[in-house]
Amino acid sequence: xxxxxxxxxxxSKQAGDLERWASIIGGGAMxxxxxxxxSLKGILTAxxxxxxxxxxxxxxxxxxxxEDAAGLDHAIxxxxxxxxxxxxxxxxxxxxxxxxxPTFMRHLQSVQVIDDRTSHWVANAPLGQAIEWDAVIVNDxxxxxxxxxxxxxxxxxxxxxxxxxxxxxxRGTEVKVVMExxxxxxxLGTAIAKLFxxxxxxxxGDELHRFKQLMEAGEIATIEGQPKGG
Amino acid sequence: xxxxxxxxxxxxRVDTVPDPKILNxxxxxxxxxxxAICGSDLHLYDGYIPTMQSGDILGHxxxxxxxxxxxxxxxxxxxxxxxxxxxISCGNCFFCNRDLWSLCDNTNTNAWMAEKFYGxxxxxxxxxxxxxxxxAGGQAEYVRVPFANVGPLKVPDGLSDEQVLxxxxxxxxxxxxxxxxxxxxxxxxxxxxxxxxxxxxxRSAMMLGAERVIAIDRIPExxxxxxxxxxxxxxYEEMDAGVALKEMTGGIGPxxxxxxxGMEAHGTGAMALYDTVKQAVRMETGRAMVLRQAIVACRKGxxxxxxxxxxxxxxKMPMGAFVNKGLTMRSGQTHVHKxxxxxxxxxxxxxxxxxxxxxxxLPLEEAPHAYKIFRDKEENCIKVVLKPFAxxxxxxxxxx
Numbered sequence: 001x002x003x004x005x006x007x008x009x010x011x012s013k014q015a016g017d018l019e020r021w022a023s024i025i026g027g028g029a030m031x032x033x034x035x036x037x038x039s040l041k042g043i044l045t046a047x048x049x050x051x052x053x054x055x056x057x058x059x060x061x062x063x064x065x066x067e068d069a070a071g072l073d074h075a076i077x078x079x080x081x082x083x084x085x086x087x088x089x090x091x092x093x094x095x096x097x098x099x100x101x102p103t104f105m106r107h108l109q110s111v112q113v114i115d116d117r118t119s120h121w122v123a124n125a126p127l128g129q130a131i132e133w134d135a136v137i138v139n140d141x142x143x144x145x146x147x148x149x150x151x152x153x154x155x156x157x158x159x160x161x162x163x164x165x166x167x168x169x170x171r172g173t174e175v176k177v178v179m180e181x182x183x184x185x186x187x188l189g190t191a192i193a194k195l196f197x198x199x200x201x202x203x204x205g206d207e208l209h210r211f212k213q214l215m216e217a218g219e220i221a222t223i224e225g226q227p228k229g230g
Numbered sequence: 231x232x233x234x235x236x237x238x239x240x241x242x243r244v245d246t247v248p249d250p251k252i253l254n255x256x257x258x259x260x261x262x263x264x265x266a267i268c269g270s271d272l273h274l275y276d277g278y279i280p281t282m283q284s285g286d287i288l289g290h291x292x293x294x295x296x297x298x299x300x301x302x303x304x305x306x307x308x309x310x311x312x313x314x315x316x317x318i319s320c321g322n323c324f325f326c327n328r329d330l331w332s333l334c335d336n337t338n339t340n341a342w343m344a345e346k347f348y349g350x351x352x353x354x355x356x357x358x359x360x361x362x363x364x365x366a367g368g369q370a371e372y373v374r375v376p377f378a379n380v381g382p383l384k385v386p387d388g389l390s391d392e393q394v395l396x397x398x399x400x401x402x403x404x405x406x407x408x409x410x411x412x413x414x415x416x417x418x419x420x421x422x423x424x425x426x427x428x429x430x431x432x433r434s435a436m437m438l439g440a441e442r443v444i445a446i447d448r449i450p451e452x453x454x455x456x457x458x459x460x461x462x463x464x465x466y467e468e469m470d471a472g473v474a475l476k477e478m479t480g481g482i483g484p485x486x487x488x489x490x491x492g493m494e495a496h497g498t499g500a501m502a503l504y505d506t507v508k509q510a511v512r513m514e515t516g517r518a519m520v521l522r523q524a525i526v527a528c529r530k531g532x533x534x535x536x537x538x539x540x541x542x543x544x545x546k547m548p549m550g551a552f553v554n555k556g557l558t559m560r561s562g563q564t565h566v567h568k569x570x571x572x573x574x575x576x577x578x579x580x581x582x583x584x585x586x587x588x589x590x591x592l593p594l595e596e597a598p599h600a601y602k603i604f605r606d607k608e609e610n611c612i613k614v615v616l617k618p619f620a621x622x623x624x625x626x627x628x629x630x
Contacts, residue, residue: 083324085324085327171324172324202342206341206342212335212336213320213336216320216323216335217256217320217321217322217336217337217377218255218256218322219254219256219302220254221336221337221338221339221354222253222339223253223339223364223365224253225251226251226253226374227231227233227247227248227249227250227287227370228283228286228287229235229236229247229284229285229287
């Protein structure tokens with residue numbers, strides 16, 4: 001539809017796009033499929049700013065700007081959902097206190113909350129190194145959605161959201177995490193690739209499993225430290 | 231402490247290892263007074279279950295005395311005598327809440343691995359590969375029991391270890407196998423395999439109202455035990471079990487067929503050879519002779535129940551027979567927690583005395599020998615109970 005045939009004005013088309021993306025993020029089952037090749041960061045930011053952030057350049061659609069901003073070729077994108085037998089409010093509250101995240105996200109050393117929106121993250125990197133960055137919450141809908149993106153000076157650009165939605169049939173809450181990383185090139189890029197594992201989807205899946213264990217069973221299942229024969 | 235450790239195919243050893251510690255708030259440490267070797271341990275022993283690691287402590291049928299509890303364990307105290315289900319269950323997830331304890335969402339430490347194999351992960355099990363959690367097992371002097379507030383059942387005074395030990399696995403497993411048949415009055419139940427699970431399936435089928443039970447095996451002492459329980463028997467080395475079943479049921483076939491053998495079935499004829507060779511070169515993970523025969527033998531519209539263990543893939547599944555005869559098949563690792571109390575009652579009120587099964591009582595040190603005789607069915611071995619802290623006279627005394 002993005003051609004002369006369209007009767008929409010650029011502004012109304014843009015508004016329509018944003019609305020569609022907001023609805024995908026707020027309720028879509030397959031978010032990454034819906035977003036296709038658009039940058040998650042751009043869309044999260046655009047929705048947060050009502051589209052203003054990316055309206056600057058004349059003659060370019062929001063979509064086009066977002067693609068320019070992204071360079072999606074090297075992005076790592078992950079989407080994973082788990083159902084947890086607890087009300088959305090409990091899960092949102094635990095997650096919204098970002099200092100709780102390292103208890104179930106093993107690659108994180110710490111998350112320090114700076115103010116209501118800003119936080120400082122420290123992650124383990126190979127060879128005893130650490131990677132640090134600041135993140136900003138760009139969308140916070142209590143008991144429903146938390147979206148964040150790294151600040152411009154982050155060594156690794158990363159954005160994502162977690163969404164809590166009551167599931168069918170009294171099963172608790174569907175928790176969906178969608179994340180996007182832009183690893184830089186060079187040594188740091190390699191280190192970051194290792195940090196997020198060879199299979200980021202499995203890592204996020206594991207983290208969600210641990211979150212579920214903690215929320216449902218009150219502890220994270222482990223065998224670390226048990227005896228074993230020589 | 232001493233523990234029975236897996237070191238490779240047909241290589242188990244009694245190693246000295248560190249004592250277990252409380253690792254999580256819902257853990258307890260149990261001093262093991264009795265622990266049995268399960269038929270499913272033989273699949274590990276024979277190297278057919280992937281993701282075992284050298285040094286893994288075996289054993290999922292065990293009971294003993296609580297010696298330590300984590301801060302969140304409120305229902306047990308030091309000195310309590312408990313039997314422990316082989317399935318580890320959190321007690322709070324969707325599946326635990328629906329009595330599907332062996333499908334617990336929260337106890338497999340390697341859920342991601344199981345998800346790759348099976349699509350979803352079942353519960354973690356004691357001593358049964360890293361695919362199912364990698365938990366150290368109970369063929370040891372001490373064992374760590376996660377979610378001790380959920381699983382262990384306190385044993386009432388007056389019941390011996392041997393009377394209640396099999397509540398950990400094989401009695402509930404045989405019982406669930408029979409329950410999965412939804413036995414109606416007048417029905418005939420055929421049970422393939424007269425090992426421990428088969429023996430409990432035979433007796434459970436009778437408790438649940440089967441009019442006749444037909445037991446199939448080739449080992450004389452196992453068939454004798456089935457016969458003693460009131461089953462009719464088929465020695466499949468002497469006759470074709472499929473033909474015999476049809477003759478014995480007036481051409482109809484058994485209403486319910488229980489595969490209490492699983493992935494290491496023995497058989498006769500070309501198909502058995504096919505499976506043995508293919509499994510030996512790891513081109514299929516299960517030899518499914520019994521399951522195939524059960525499906526073909528079962529009466530139209532009948533029920534097939536599979537307590538036997540399968541880990542991966544099988545060949546030549548007779549799907550045509552299954553579909554065209556309108557069969558129902560049910561299976562699953564046992565939801566032990568669901569059966570503990572009702573089956574304890576069965577033992578207390580004398581419906582069954584599970585000690586009939588025990589042929590060998592040995593110290594833990596003799597585990598390697600015990601695995602061998604159990605696997606090769608030497609010394610008429612049907613069920614071995616290991617007693618880590620018993621003295622020699624106690625073992626000798628118990629055997630009389």
